[in-house]
Amino acid sequence: MEAYDHKKIEEKWKDIWFKENLYEAEDFSSKPKRYILAEFPYPSGKAIHVGHAMRYTVPDVYSRYLRMKGYNVMFPMGWDAFGLPAENYAIKTGEHPSKLTHQIIIDYKEAVQRMGYSFDWNREIATTDPSYYKWTQWLFLKFFNAGLAEYKEAPVWWCERMKTVLADEEVINDKDGNKISERGEYPVEKRMFKQWVLKTPQYAEKLLEGLDKVDFPDTIKTAQRNWIGKSEGAGVLFDIEGEKALVFTTRPDTLYGVTFIAIAPENPLVTKLIDRVKNKEDVLQYINKVKDRSDLERQIEKEKTGVILEGIRATVPLAGKKVPVFVADYVLAGYGTATVMGVPAHDERDFDFAKKFNLEMVKVIESKEGKVEENKCYVGEGTMVNSDKYNGMKSEDFKQKIMEDLEKEGLGKQSTIFKIRDWVFSRQRYWGEPIPLVHLEDGTIKPIVDVNNPSDVKKKLPLVLPELPNYSPNEDGSSPLDRDKEWVNTDFDGRKAKRETNTMPNWAGSCWYYLRYCDPKNDEAFADKEKLKYWLPVDKYFGGAEHTTMHLLYSRFWHRFLYDQKLVPTEEPYQWRLNGGLLLGADGRKMSKSYGNVVEPGEYIEKYGADSLRLSICFLGPYEDTYPWNSNSIKATNRLIQTIYSLKDKLSNDKPTKDVEKSYNLMVKNVTNMIENLKINTCISEIMIFVSKFKNEKKINEDIYKGLVKVISPFAPFVAEEIWQEINKFKEWKRENSVHLQEWPLFNESLIEENILTIPVQVNGKVRTSIKVTKDESEDSVKERVENNEKVIKYLEGKPIKKFIYIKGKIINVVV
């Protein structure tokens, strides 16, 4: 009897599988395809941690299972190696990012291979590889040519610490409500900058519609819907001293309750009106003051602020009433038309503002539930009052009616607006894809290549990122690439030109990586159309919750645009999505070096083996939940493996006992169903239950043992292969003999079913005893026996039976 030596076993199979590329996915195979994707890692430290192991183990188990079920499975892996995480790490270590990412990729690859993940290494990609980012640049130009990429001056988030702008999605709130960067958690502030943006709002409607067609958890769908933020309402034209002011409102039914107009300090209307304003100095002073206030200050300010434009009046359309006009910073510059019609009686914010400035309140909706108190704000629906000829209408009906009437007069129309903003797509950092555009001296911007001309593309792309010895960011917010004058100064059709020096954000490469996996080595196109047609959409996409409104939304946006360009065959990239939970430190806090609670998988692989680690990760609980790391559970899973391994010394051809046969078939049935439904944690329980029965047998039936080895092979691939080779007495390694290319075992339902069942008997819903019934016994016969059962009689206490319920094979309930 030899002891289980995980080190020897795992080292051996890791190398053999890699050399063979055992898990190759075949383009155009006649087998049904399954595209299983787990988000690729971005290198931001020197080694993978156990959190990565959690993210990849479950998808790997599932991929391995599908392969054994006869699917042509693509389960690819790559490296998202551009961007801030890698560059910040490079700065910290003093190593050049290009050298550092190269080394990290080698380390990560070794680490994931040690975990036994069944990736198809022929499809490995790295976003930093020029042959990859050539196509990131090409795709960007598609956006540019379609008018969806624009160079635009706008208030954007600036991170002083990282010296770069960030997208809205990359800015989060800390515990105190301060705005910080998602990456690094540094403070950020709004600043005016000229930046490249991709116009996501133009795809807002399509991104919303697409959500109805995919199988995502509700949490993701609602989070994306909230982020896109669709509001339906009306655009209404007000006249302000001869200037047209468009107001967006979701409540046109409150039009007759308008008692003031408020416009954002940044609204250009202010400039148009300012010379006619009597208190010009006050207004300018207010605008200046507001400009210096951060968004945070604006938010925490309890009282609303603003200033009246003296001598200026607005006319409410249809009503004809004249109302005062204010500049107020509760009106946001970036949303709607930056102009609000103030209805204090029916909007909380307008109410607060009106109270502060002692403005008139006009109630136009009477609540259904009865009279609304004077000087209270009522936001519900009801009956119209104080609204001229419309009095008495239901507010819901009036909403329609007023829009029609406004439209007739050319004073308004239905309109829909979205919260989602332009996606700020340029960064003032070195480690990203260069944007393939040039600026001519007359200010025009041109792509460096005609994307529709293959020979031009071949000649001019990729635009390679120059090797800057000093890649640190500039203090003034310009790009480090600006310093490389030789690179910057170029020509375009014989004219002098300067290259665009901003780089793309770290999200760029991940927007389309799942497309590249379908055809990773193509030099003529980002991917072959037929291959995309074969593989897409991604059938199961596993990733992190933190990407819900970032990568997951961005890549849906790219994909939908590419679909409209007829470059991809499906409307949506991912058919199904599951967000994985986190693995916390043993102390229940987020794993972090500063807490000293980071768990390195290497330590556990060393001590117990990757198989044990994989099992204990699977066993923790559902994939989508978050858990503190518990090093004890790996001891249990290690014990399980040792037990299974030792059973091979008791092999025999003797018939198995009925009990073992039943238990085995039940285990196979349950594990099969559970993997299909991705309930991986309970699979381990089922295996444990069977093994603890099986191990007590004096002799181990060989066929059943082989079945067991196949069942554990997706979970513990190394030890399964080792046992499989040995018990089949394969002299030398042959690819087709790998346990991982075998067929998933079948189960025999008839061996699981029992003829005699033990059924619990309830009296008034409480279990009091149980009786044995045969499978086909009639209800009458069961009833008779229950009625005569001693215990039942005792609990009936002589009362007559009101109702007798027998759910076949499950339960009996006697009601008195």
Next chain:
RNA sequence: GCCCGAGUGGUGGAAUGGCAUACACGCAACACUUAAAAUGUUGUGUCCUUAUGGACAUGCGGGUUCGACUCCCGCCUCGGGCACCA
């Protein structure tokens, strides 16, 4: 404030209308051992009871049902997202 999600033993969790607490961890006792570790066996929701047995328990309060962790209504707590979005 609004929108999602979740609350089950000492701990991770199982059970989607049918025997609540599977499977583990931890703990305790015992066996093996000079001893410890490892391993194995048994026990382990709470309360009453010597036992047999019984009562109560899935955040709280109601409801539907023969039967509710599961479905419905109202709260509480925690986690996450959005947040002056007109």
